[in-house]
Amino acid sequence: PGRVRVAVRLRPRSAEDLLSDADFADCVELQPELKRLKLRKNNWSSESYKFDEVFTGTASQKRVYEVVAKPVVESVLSGYNGTVMAYGQTGTGKTFTLGRLGKDDASERGIMVRALEDIVANVSLASDTVEISYLQLYMESIQDLLAPEKTNITINEDPKTGEVSLPGAVTVKVQDFDHFVELLQIGEGNRHAANTKLNTESSRSHAILMVYIRRSVPEKVEDDINSQDRKTKSKLPLVRKSKLLIVDLAGSERLDKSGSEGLLLEEAKFINLSLTSLGKCINALAENSPHIPTRDSKLTRLLRDSFGGSARTSLIITIGPSSRHHAETTSTIMFGQRAMKIVNVVKLKEEFDYESLCRKLETQVDHLTAEIDRQQKLRESEKYDLEKRLRDCHDSFNETRKNLVTRSELLEQKNTRLELVIEEALAELNCQKDQNSLLEDKIADLEMSLKQNKQNQLENSTYQKVLADTTQMYEKKIAELMKQLEVERAKSESAEEQLDAMKKLSDEHKKLIQHHEMENSKYQMALADTTQMYEMKITELTKQLEDEHTRFEGAQEQLDLANMLLADYQNSTQGQDETSELRLKLEEMYRLHESTVNELQSLKAEFKDQIQEKEAISEKLYAVQEKLSAEEKRRKAIEHELVNLKKGAPEGDKHFEDKKSYMKENIRGTSVLGTSASLNKSGTLRVTQSAQRATIAKICEEVGLQKIIQLLTSEDSDVQIHAVKVIANLAAEDVNQESIVEEGGLDALLTMLRSSQNATILRVASGAIANLAMNEMNQGLIMSRGGAKLLAKTASGTDDPQTLRMVAGALANLCGNEKLHTMLKEDGGIKAMLGMVRSGNSDVVAQVARGLANFAKCESRAMVQGHRKGRSLLMEDHALEWLIDNCNTTSASTRRHIELALSHLAQNEDNAREFISSGALQELQRISNESSREDIRNLAKKMLKSNPVFQGEMRLGQQ
Numbered sequence: 001p002g003r004v005r006v007a008v009r010l011r012p013r014s015a016e017d018l019l020s021d022a023d024f025a026d027c028v029e030l031q032p033e034l035k036r037l038k039l040r041k042n043n044w045s046s047e048s049y050k051f052d053e054v055f056t057g058t059a060s061q062k063r064v065y066e067v068v069a070k071p072v073v074e075s076v077l078s079g080y081n082g083t084v085m086a087y088g089q090t091g092t093g094k095t096f097t098l099g100r101l102g103k104d105d106a107s108e109r110g111i112m113v114r115a116l117e118d119i120v121a122n123v124s125l126a127s128d129t130v131e132i133s134y135l136q137l138y139m140e141s142i143q144d145l146l147a148p149e150k151t152n153i154t155i156n157e158d159p160k161t162g163e164v165s166l167p168g169a170v171t172v173k174v175q176d177f178d179h180f181v182e183l184l185q186i187g188e189g190n191r192h193a194a195n196t197k198l199n200t201e202s203s204r205s206h207a208i209l210m211v212y213i214r215r216s217v218p219e220k221v222e223d224d225i226n227s228q229d230r231k232t233k234s235k236l237p238l239v240r241k242s243k244l245l246i247v248d249l250a251g252s253e254r255l256d257k258s259g260s261e262g263l264l265l266e267e268a269k270f271i272n273l274s275l276t277s278l279g280k281c282i283n284a285l286a287e288n289s290p291h292i293p294t295r296d297s298k299l300t301r302l303l304r305d306s307f308g309g310s311a312r313t314s315l316i317i318t319i320g321p322s323s324r325h326h327a328e329t330t331s332t333i334m335f336g337q338r339a340m341k342i343v344n345v346v347k348l349k350e351e352f353d354y355e356s357l358c359r360k361l362e363t364q365v366d367h368l369t370a371e372i373d374r375q376q377k378l379r380e381s382e383k384y385d386l387e388k389r390l391r392d393c394h395d396s397f398n399e400t401r402k403n404l405v406t407r408s409e410l411l412e413q414k415n416t417r418l419e420l421v422i423e424e425a426l427a428e429l430n431c432q433k434d435q436n437s438l439l440e441d442k443i444a445d446l447e448m449s450l451k452q453n454k455q456n457q458l459e460n461s462t463y464q465k466v467l468a469d470t471t472q473m474y475e476k477k478i479a480e481l482m483k484q485l486e487v488e489r490a491k492s493e494s495a496e497e498q499l500d501a502m503k504k505l506s507d508e509h510k511k512l513i514q515h516h517e518m519e520n521s522k523y524q525m526a527l528a529d530t531t532q533m534y535e536m537k538i539t540e541l542t543k544q545l546e547d548e549h550t551r552f553e554g555a556q557e558q559l560d561l562a563n564m565l566l567a568d569y570q571n572s573t574q575g576q577d578e579t580s581e582l583r584l585k586l587e588e589m590y591r592l593h594e595s596t597v598n599e600l601q602s603l604k605a606e607f608k609d610q611i612q613e614k615e616a617i618s619e620k621l622y623a624v625q626e627k628l629s630a631e632e633k634r635r636k637a638i639e640h641e642l643v644n645l646k647k648g649a650p651e652g653d654k655h656f657e658d659k660k661s662y663m664k665e666n667i668r669g670t671s672v673l674g675t676s677a678s679l680n681k682s683g684t685l686r687v688t689q690s691a692q693r694a695t696i697a698k699i700c701e702e703v704g705l706q707k708i709i710q711l712l713t714s715e716d717s718d719v720q721i722h723a724v725k726v727i728a729n730l731a732a733e734d735v736n737q738e739s740i741v742e743e744g745g746l747d748a749l750l751t752m753l754r755s756s757q758n759a760t761i762l763r764v765a766s767g768a769i770a771n772l773a774m775n776e777m778n779q780g781l782i783m784s785r786g787g788a789k790l791l792a793k794t795a796s797g798t799d800d801p802q803t804l805r806m807v808a809g810a811l812a813n814l815c816g817n818e819k820l821h822t823m824l825k826e827d828g829g830i831k832a833m834l835g836m837v838r839s840g841n842s843d844v845v846a847q848v849a850r851g852l853a854n855f856a857k858c859e860s861r862a863m864v865q866g867h868r869k870g871r872s873l874l875m876e877d878h879a880l881e882w883l884i885d886n887c888n889t890t891s892a893s894t895r896r897h898i899e900l901a902l903s904h905l906a907q908n909e910d911n912a913r914e915f916i917s918s919g920a921l922q923e924l925q926r927i928s929n930e931s932s933r934e935d936i937r938n939l940a941k942k943m944l945k946s947n948p949v950f951q952g953e954m955r956l957g958q959q
């Protein structure tokens with residue numbers, strides 16, 4: 001059994017192709033290494049088909065023959081029927097592939113020529129026969145191409161064997177290869193060729209070459225069962241009859257396109273009949289249908305015993321590269337694809353050559369009769385011989401019996417004598433037995449002692465071994481201990497070294513401190529000195545100043561006096577000398593006064609400078625003091641570390657743990673929504689996460705949940721961040737949720753959403769709330785404390801996709817509680833979800849879709865149970881538009897949620913009108929057919945069927 005082998009061959013671009021569509025790409029792309037052909041559907045997509053072989057435009061005729069036809073020819077040579085057939089549009093190379101004679105260029109020889117070459121080379125024309133018929137099928141009439149006057153040849157079918165024959169057709173016995181080529185040429189000359197626009201060489205008729213082969217089988221050797229002589233074997237002469245069909249089909253194009261103006265409608269109808277009928281048979285065979293409509297046309301009747309079924313078949317489909325013939329090329333490829341599904345069960349047709357068999361059997365009978373005659377004679381003489389020998393034997397037997405009787409008498413006498421001797425020997429034997437038993441006792445004793453010796457020896461050796469083993473073991477242990485000792489020593493040395501270094505360091509520090517202290521005291525002394533000195537100077541200067549002042553006052557008095565005197569003098573108009581004298585004195589006084597004032601100013605400046613200097617020094621002093629205290633602190637820290645080191649040295653480092661590390665962990669890994677979020681994460685992350693959780697749980701135990709919750713309200717935002725991260729982690733575990741809520745954690749988280757401006761806090765707090773919102777009890781609490789409003793506010797205030805995802809997750813969880821729906825809608829929860837989609841982040845969108853699906857599902861459940869009525873709350877917030885717009889998202893889970901949401905919304909009859917007007921009904925129909933999930937498809941179907949409004953609408957649509 002085998003399949004119909006189908007190869008596809010692409011004709012290279014012809015001159016016409018090049019002229020007419022030079023600008024267009026080929027409509028096919030071959031992948032010969034994959035045996036695939038890509039057929040372009042449009043500019044952006046193509047379909048790929050697999051064939052048994054794919055030949056590019058450069059494939060040689062030889063290779064095409066070897067791959068397509070040679071296996072069929074070989075099987076025909078071994079007695080099976082076979083067919084090679086070419087199918088394709090006119091001008092794509094069917095005749096080129098099959099019928100080329102290759103007279104000018106031997107490499108162009110087609111399949112017909114090459115097949116006959118192979119056949120002629122493989123049969124012996126002396127004992128075997130090769131006959132051909134060459135026919136044309138045109139307008140449902142068979143014409144003999146070798147005798148063109150014979151038209152309308154009838155087809156005969158043997159009702160028993162199903163064999164097809166054409167008694168009216170000429171069959172010519174092929175003498176040699178050249179004879180065959182001659183016959184082909186004659187046939188070609190007679191072939192009716194209808195010219196078409198597409199190709200002037202191509203034909204509208206089917207050309208059929210039939211090659212009948214009759215071969216005598218190399219005689220089979222079989223054992224003759226009745227023969228006594230195994231060397232004689234009978235031989236059965238056999239002939240094998242087989243048939244090779246090579247069919248060059250008419251062009252497969254639709255006639256209206258090929259522009260066959262001059263043709264009769266009749267011709268078109270008949271050509272179509274044979275090819276369409278072939279197509280139908282192939283479809284039926286491919287589908288393994290019990291009825292194959294072979295009777296519908298001449299072509300299929302002719303091919304009945306040679307295509308599919310019981311013959312080996314190869315089909316070569318020919319195509320052209322041009323996009324102009326895209327439709328024809330497509331249908332050709334589909335034809336080939338269907339033919340690939342046909343399975344054959346090939347039958348060997350062998351017949352007995354009865355005449356020669358009869359002749360052979362007669363000679364055998366003669367031979368056997370003579371033989372039997374000869375054997376009978378031989379047997380008679382043998383019988384006489386045997387009787388004679390029997391008599392002789394009888395005589396000799398009697399004589400021997402006499403001899404035996406005399407000998408037995410003699411033997412009896414000897415026997416009695418021997419019995420006497422035995423008795424004597426027995427007595428002696430008993431005596432020796434006694435002695436023997438004595439000796440045996442002795443031996444037993446000796447053996448006992450020997451055994452004991454041996455045991456002792458054995459024990460000794462085991463002791464020695466044990467001793468050696470234990471010694472070895474102890475030595476090993478000692479070596480190990482020594483090693484350990486060395487390691488410990490090395491460790492303690494290094495610890496000592498570290499200790500020394502630390503000591504040195506601390507000494508240095510001490511020295512430094514002493515030095516600083518000394519310097520400090522020096523500075524202080526100097527400061528005191530200078531202060532004293534300056535104070536003294538200042539007092540001196542003040543004194544001087546005071547003196548000067550009194551002096552100045554005196555001078556002033558004198559001046560006043562002088563002035564008075566001068567007035568007196570002027571009044572009295574006497575004593576001018578005195579006046580001039582006084583003026584001189586006055587001037588001198590004035591100069592003195594001026595110099596004093598100058599001195600005073602310089603002293604003041606000096607005083608100011610000194611005060612500044614004093615300030616600088618005291619600043620320096622302060623800096624030094626500060627440095628000193630820092631050094632002191634550092635020293636203390638080092639000492640502390642030293643103490644720790646001393647303590648820790650014997651235990652090693654393994655107990656040291658960075659207890660703060662979890663604080664720096666990123667909270668983003670926290671599972672907010674259980675499934676969807678954590679599914680995407682790699683295993684390692686999950687491991688670190690659980691490790692993180694474990695540490696957090698430990699901390700919680702140590703610190704106490706209440707304290708951590710108190711930290712949520714801390715003033716320090718860093719502390720708040722750490723605390724909220726811990727709470728978010730704890731909230732991911734169901735067991736912690738109740739206590740978190742009891743201890744006021746939920747309130748604290750909501751307060752955070754209300755008042756915090758910190759992005760991290762908002763994100764993590766939303767995550768924590770999302771975790772808490774998984775629990776139905778918490779959902780009510782969250783809602784009653786304004787959680788939905790706060791979440792909506794948080795969503796509107798941020799663009800951070802992580803925060804949005806958490807918020808969306810929290811809201812999606814709340815959507816799963818039907819009792820809260822009205823409140824959720826009134827608090828703006830649904831609007832907030834639909835608004836969050838603006839971020840475009842796929843995780844956020846997925847959460848929103850999940851929320852809507854949750855909402856719709858609960859709503860439809862409530863409808864069924866009868867505690868809800870009226871149009872869906874979701875629809876009021878315009879969720880339907882969003883669902884329709886996002887129906888074709890690429891994320892599978894989002895898509896599934898949207899499909900679910902739509903299906904559940906469809907349940908509500910009050911939604912139906914809007915469903916129809918918004919186009920959601922079409923979407924629902926599509927879901928019922930195309931959704932990737934069977935359950936959703938079924939749900940959608942159920943909704944479509946159960947809703948009378950939809951039914952009516954769909955009936956209208958069909959009309």
Ligand code: ADP
Binds near residue numbers: 010090097
């Ligand atoms: P069909 O029999 O399918 O109508 P033909 O065999 O007559 O097509 O081929 C049409 C033309 O294309 C002929 O000129 C032929 O030589 C040429 N042709 C077909 N196939 C090939 C090929 N593989 N290589 C080169 N020329 C080819």
Ligand code: MG
Binds near residue numbers: 094248
């Ligand atoms: Mg042709």
